[in-house]
Every structure is written in structure tokens, then in C-alpha cells.
Amino acid sequence: MSDVLAAEGLRCALAGRPVLDGVALHVRPGEVLALIGPNGAGKTTLLRALSRLLRPLAGTVTLEGEDVWHIRPRPLARRLALAPQGAEMWPLTVEQFVGLGRAPHRGWLLPLNDEDHQAVQAALERTGLIPLRERQVTELSGGEQRRVILARALAQQPRILLLDEPTAALDLKYQAAILGLARRLAHDDGLSVVITLHDLNQAAGVADRMALLAHGRVLALGTPNEVLTAELISTTYEVPVVVCRHPLDGSPLVSLVGEHPHMH
Amino acid sequence: MISRLRLRPIVWAPILVVSLVLVGILSLGVGAVWLAPSEVTQALLAPSSPETRPTAVTIVWDLRLARVLLAALVGAGLAGAGAAFQGMFRTPLADPFVIGASGGASLGATLAIIGRIGGVGVPFAAFAGAMLAVLLVYGITIASGASSATALLLAGAALSTVLSAIVSLLMLMSDRDMHEIFSWLLGGLSGRSWPQLLMSGPPLILGLIGLWFFARPLDALTGGEESARSLGLPLNTARAAVVAAASLTTAAAVAAGGLIGFIGLAAPHIARLFCGSSHARLLPASALVGALLLVLADSVARTALAPIELPVGVLTALLGGPFFLWMLGWGGQR
Numbered sequence: 001m002s003d004v005l006a007a008e009g010l011r012c013a014l015a016g017r018p019v020l021d022g023v024a025l026h027v028r029p030g031e032v033l034a035l036i037g038p039n040g041a042g043k044t045t046l047l048r049a050l051s052r053l054l055r056p057l058a059g060t061v062t063l064e065g066e067d068v069w070h071i072r073p074r075p076l077a078r079r080l081a082l083a084p085q086g087a088e089m090w091p092l093t094v095e096q097f098v099g100l101g102r103a104p105h106r107g108w109l110l111p112l113n114d115e116d117h118q119a120v121q122a123a124l125e126r127t128g129l130i131p132l133r134e135r136q137v138t139e140l141s142g143g144e145q146r147r148v149i150l151a152r153a154l155a156q157q158p159r160i161l162l163l164d165e166p167t168a169a170l171d172l173k174y175q176a177a178i179l180g181l182a183r184r185l186a187h188d189d190g191l192s193v194v195i196t197l198h199d200l201n202q203a204a205g206v207a208d209r210m211a212l213l214a215h216g217r218v219l220a221l222g223t224p225n226e227v228l229t230a231e232l233i234s235t236t237y238e239v240p241v242v243v244c245r246h247p248l249d250g251s252p253l254v255s256l257v258g259e260h261p262h263m264h
Numbered sequence: 265m266i267s268r269l270r271l272r273p274i275v276w277a278p279i280l281v282v283s284l285v286l287v288g289i290l291s292l293g294v295g296a297v298w299l300a301p302s303e304v305t306q307a308l309l310a311p312s313s314p315e316t317r318p319t320a321v322t323i324v325w326d327l328r329l330a331r332v333l334l335a336a337l338v339g340a341g342l343a344g345a346g347a348a349f350q351g352m353f354r355t356p357l358a359d360p361f362v363i364g365a366s367g368g369a370s371l372g373a374t375l376a377i378i379g380r381i382g383g384v385g386v387p388f389a390a391f392a393g394a395m396l397a398v399l400l401v402y403g404i405t406i407a408s409g410a411s412s413a414t415a416l417l418l419a420g421a422a423l424s425t426v427l428s429a430i431v432s433l434l435m436l437m438s439d440r441d442m443h444e445i446f447s448w449l450l451g452g453l454s455g456r457s458w459p460q461l462l463m464s465g466p467p468l469i470l471g472l473i474g475l476w477f478f479a480r481p482l483d484a485l486t487g488g489e490e491s492a493r494s495l496g497l498p499l500n501t502a503r504a505a506v507v508a509a510a511s512l513t514t515a516a517a518v519a520a521g522g523l524i525g526f527i528g529l530a531a532p533h534i535a536r537l538f539c540g541s542s543h544a545r546l547l548p549a550s551a552l553v554g555a556l557l558l559v560l561a562d563s564v565a566r567t568a569l570a571p572i573e574l575p576v577g578v579l580t581a582l583l584g585g586p587f588f589l590w591m592l593g594w595g596g597q598r
Contacts, residue, residue, distance in 0.1 A: 053490055077496030088488045090354075091541040100484055104496040108481045136540070156495075 002064075004029050004192045005050060005080070005160050009059035012042075012049050012216075019045045021216035022059070027160065027194055032186045034203040035196045036227075037213035038237055043196040044085065046213065047162045050194070051082040063160070077104035081158035083150045085165040085196075094140070094148055095133045098123055101155030123154035126181060128174070142169040150178065161185060163195040167202060179206040200254045204228055204246075212236060228252040271538045273545055280552035284336065287556060291332045291563040292324050296571065299323065330458040334465070334520055335562040335576075336555040338453070339527055341468040341517040343554020345510040346528030347535070347546050348475045351482045352506050353413050360514040360528040363420030363507065367427030368397025369518040373448050374431050378438050384463055386448065387519035391467075394515035397423060402507060412489065413503070451522035451577025453562050464520035471513030472551060478506050479543035486541070524577040526584040527554050527561075533591065557584070 005027040012020040019042045027033050035043045048054040050061055052068045061068045068076060081101070089097075101123070102116040112120075124130050127147040132140065137148050146169055153161060163182065167175040183206055185191045197203040203210055204224040212220040212227050214236045220227045230243045233254055240258045245251070292308075293299040299307070299320055306316050307324040345360035353362065361367075372393020376386045401419045408415065431449075435442050475482075481502040484492040493499055517524075531554035532546065539549040558576070561583070565574040 048490075051494060053493055072496075073493065073498055074496035077494065082494045084490065084494065087491055090486045091536075092483060093540065093542070096483070096540075096542045100480070100487075100495055103480055103484065108484075108497065108502070109477050 034207035081153035081156040083153040101152040339554040339558025340551035342528035343531030347532035347550040364397035367424035368393035391519035450575035451524035452575040467516040474509030
């Protein structure tokens with residue numbers, strides 16, 4: 001199967017500190033790929049490198065065989081969208097904010113047309129934001145803002161969607177809704193979805209494949225069953241865990257055991 | 265800022281336009297000779313009618329109309345540029361002079377006054393000085409390899425300080441011109457007429473229209489650089505375009521009215537109260553508010569201490585400052 005998005009030998013540094021050290025990653029069409037790993041493993045940096053926001057020191061990122069650094073910013077934003085975690089909000093209405101996701105299609109100078117308004121409407125519907133469309137994004141709760149950022153990425157109508165911690169700050173209902181949406185986008189609409197998650201069980205539930213990152217390297221890449229082993233997770237996260245089976249679908253469930261490490 | 269007052273453009277746009285026309289008519293009536301609004305309207309609409317007093321026509325058309333139009337345009341330009349810079353630099357403290365336009369304009373005007381270049385020499389030198397200063401700030405920032413908006417702000421602040429110091433030095437060294445330089449620095453529309461309007465009007469309007477075209481890039485820039493880039497905005501091109509349009513507007517406004525403070529800072533904040541922060545609406549709303557404020561202020565400047573004219577820049581700061589503080593408190597500003 002051909003890869004939509006591929007990273008090879010990716011090395012990145014932030015303020016001189018190496019963060020990614022030779023990452024190789026291949027994203028297939030129509031799959032959800034979850035990136036997991038401890039804090040500081042380089043998950044967000046990897047998403048930034050994949051979306052051409054961070055220039056790597058070495059290695060390449062290719063989008064359907066083309067080096068992303070050879071693609072102009074606007075065409076790239078039509079094919080690939082990032083829903084960042086720490087996005088800054090400013091007082092636009094939800095609809096205006098999500099409408100910015102249409103700029104890659106409409107250009108920066110022309111007003112939005114019917115097609116754009118339909119795309120915005122669809123993005124608002126899929127993220128449950130219709131009742132909030134006239135509200136200022138700065139007045140929304142953290143969880144609502146996460147959905148606004150996701151909606152803006154959806155309005156870009158990309159083939160590849162990169163989601164950085166999309167379920168952080170969301171209540172259980174919207175966690176389930178966002179993960180369900182990610183799966184539908186991949187399996188029904190054929191998008192490639194790369195998603196970083198801290199909750200390993202959520203990751204196991206949503207992902208077709210997962211990549212375990214630590215210290216800027218991919219330690220394991222495969223199905224949730226292959227990656228979420230007690231040995232691999234215990235050593236990577238430096239906590240003792242057991243892995244059992246989900247009673248309904250048999251997917252792996254990771255649980256802490258024994259004494260939890262103290263903060264020193 | 266509070267946002268509960270938010271109105272639709274269909275509401276605020278007509279209100280502001282009608283208010284501006286009414287205030288403009290009142291402003292045309294005040295001065296050494298007072299004219300009733302009805303007489304002003306008649307002189308405007310039917311100057312050649314036998315029922316219109318010829319003196320009224322002369323006063324309105326030859327003495328006051330250009331100045332009122334210029335006040336409206338300068339107010340609109342300062343407010344529009346202020347709104348754009350506040351968005352692009354993502355700080356509510358930004359005003360049109362934030363990247364060096366005021367320092368450059370002051371130095372240009374000062375040199376022209378000292379060099380005895382009369383007529384449109386002073387406004388032209390102010391315009392050129394403002395544009396050169398902004399170009400220099402932009403050039404330094406690009407050359408230093410720093411690509412952030414913050415670097416641009418810092419370079420602007422640094423250059424402004426240097427230029428102001430040079431202006432102060434020049435003032436000290438040329439006693440006889442000190443008064444004229446000082447009154448230019450205070451900002452005012454005294455004695456401005458058609459030549460100044462014809463000179464400053466076109467670049468001012470051009471810059472404002474340009475800014476309005478860049479409304480969506482400004483919206484994206486307000487969200488930060490990374491966010492704008494991930495939407496495919498060519499960051500440097502967008503910034504250069506905004507700086508060019510806003511500086512053209514500012515330079516033309518400064519050339520016409522000198523350093524009129526406060527309007528460019530406050531008008532966008534007032535506009536945000538009712539129209540929100542989307543630049544497609546904020547820019548025209550700010551421009552209308554700025555025009556309204558400066559036409560009002562200029563009317564007061566002409567009449568408050570008649571026959572002495574107050575520098576309008578002093579007035580905007582004197583009346584506007586406390587008003588702005590009150591507004592911030594009332595709005596529950598963070």
C-alpha cells in the first residue's frame with residue numbers, strides 16, 4: 001500500500017536541543033495512526049515537522065511522494081491540516097474562526113462563497129458546534145475551544161489530518177465523539193488521521209496502528225496489540241503496568257499496578 | 265473587552281455614517297462665523313441658488329469643507345492603521361506609530377521647517393520621513409534574520425527613540441523655529457485646506473482600501489504565527505503587505521495633521537465593543553469611529569478657546585485619555 005505521508009531519518013531540534021533523532025514513519029490512506037509516548041518524547045514536534053511548521057535538521061517529509069518543503073504553503077494547507085494543541089484563541093466568532101480554514105481554498109483576499117459556507121457548516125455540524133456558532137471563541141470553555149480548532153482543520157477539507165491531543169480537556173462524551181469522528185473520517189472518507197494521545201486505552205480504541213515514541217525515536221510501530229505490551233510500556237514510561245483485554249472487543253487495556261513512582 | 269453590545273453591520277454601519285454626516289454638517293457651521301445647519305446644508309447642496317448667502321458658500325466651500333473632510337480622512341486613516349497594527353502585532357497597545365512612523369515624520373517635518381521649505385514641503389517631508397523610517401525598521405528586522413513580529417516592534421521602538429532624540433536636539437539648536445516645530449509635533453489641522461486634502465487624501469484612501477483587502481490575513485495573523493502558517497499564509501508577504509498599507513495610511517495622515525495621538529489607539533477599541541474582532545468589520549468600523557472622533561475633536565479645537573485654536577492632538581489626548589480609561593474599567597478589560 002502506498003504511503004500518503006512519510007518521514008525518513010527525521011532529526012529536529014528545538015532551541016538547539018535535539019528532540020527528534022532519526023524518526024521514520026509512514027502513514028497509509030484511510031488509517032488512524034496514534035502517536036503515543038511519555039511527555040517530551042517528541043510527539044508534538046513530530047506533528048509540526050510533518051506539517052512543515054518546523055524545518056528538520058536532517059531527513060525528509062514527503063506527501064504523496066513530494067517533499068513537503070517543495071509544496072507551497074497554501075496548496076499544502078489544502079491537503080494537510082493540523083489541529084494544534086496549544087492554539088491561541090482570539091475574539092472571533094466560532095463561525096469566523098472556522099471560516100479561516102477556507103483560506104487555503106478561497107485565497108486570502110476573496111470573500112468566502114457558498115461552497116465555503118457549506119464546508120464551514122459541515123465542519124460545525126460534525127463537531128457539534130452549531131449552537132455555538134455566533135459565540136466568541138474566547139468566551140468558550142477549553143473543551144469547546146478544542147472542538148473549534150478541530151472544526152477549523154476540518155474546514156480545510158484535507159486528505160491528511162494531524163490532531164494533537166484532541167481529547168485533552170474534553171468531557172467523556174466529547175472524547176468519544178472526537179475519537180469516533182476520527183475513525184469515521186479515516187474509514188468512511190478515506191482520510192489519513194495522525195493523532196497524538198496520552199490515554200493509551202483511548203489510543204488502542206481509536207487506532208489502526210500506533211507508534212510509540214520516546215527520546216525522539218520510534219520504539220515500536222504496529223497494531224495496538226503489538227505495541228501495547230506490558231514490557232514495552234513499563235520500560236518506556238518507567239511505571240509497572242499490566243495489559244489485559246477489553247471485555248467487548250478484545251483490544252488491549254493498560255493498567256497501572258503496584259506502587260506508583262513518587263515525584264522527587 | 266465586553267462583547268454583549270455586539271451589533272450587526274446593518275445596524276452600526278448606517279448609524280456611524282449618518283452620525284458622521286451630521287457631525288460634519290455641525291462642524292462646517294462652527295468657527296469665527298457660526299452658520300446654522302440648515303444654511304450649511306443649503307450652501308453644500310445648492311451653492312449657486314439665489315437664496316443662498318454668498319458668504320455662507322465661501323465659508324463652507326473655501327474655508328471649512330476641505331478641513332472637515334481632511335479631519336474625517338485623517339481620523340479614519342489613523343484608526344484603520346491602528347486596528348491593523350493591533351491585530352498584526354497582537355497587542356492592544358499598538359497604535360499607527362508603533363513601528364517608527366512618528367519619529368520619521370517628526371524628523372522629516374523638523375528638517376523641512378528648519379530648512380525653510382514652505383508650502384507643501386513640510387507635509388511632504390513628514391510623509392517621506394515616516395515611510396523611510398518604517399522601511400528602515402522593516403529592513404533592519406529582515407536583515408537581522410529575526411522574522412517575528414516582536415522583532416519588528418522592538419526595532420520600531422528603538423528607532424523612534426533615536427529619531428525623537430535627534431528632533432529634540434534640532435529643536436534646541438534652532439531657537440527661532442522651535443515654536444513652529446513644537447506646534448507641528450502637537451498635531452493639528454489649523455490652516456489645512458484643499459492642497460493638503462488633495463495631497464494626503466489619495467494615499468490615505470488607497471492604504472485604507474488595501475488594509476481592508478488584507479482583512480483575512482490579519483485575522484489569521486492575530487492568531488499567532490504558527491497558526492497562520494498552518495493555514496498556508498505566506499507570513500512574510502502578508503506582514504509586508506499590511507505594513508506597507510498601514511504605513512502609507514499613517515504617513516499620509518501624519519503629513520496632513522501632524523502627530524495626532526490617541527485616535528489610532530482608542531478608535532479600534534471602541535469599534536471592537538460593538539462589531540467584534542473580525543478585521544473585515546473591525547477595519548471599516550474603526551475608520552468610521554476614528555473619523556467621527558477627529559471631526560468632533562477638531563470642531564472643539566476650533567471653538568473651545570476661540571479665537572485661539574487648540575492643537576487637536578492636545579485635545580484628543582486630554583479628552584480621550586480619561587474617556588479611554590473609563591471605557592477600559594467599564595468594559596471589565598482583562
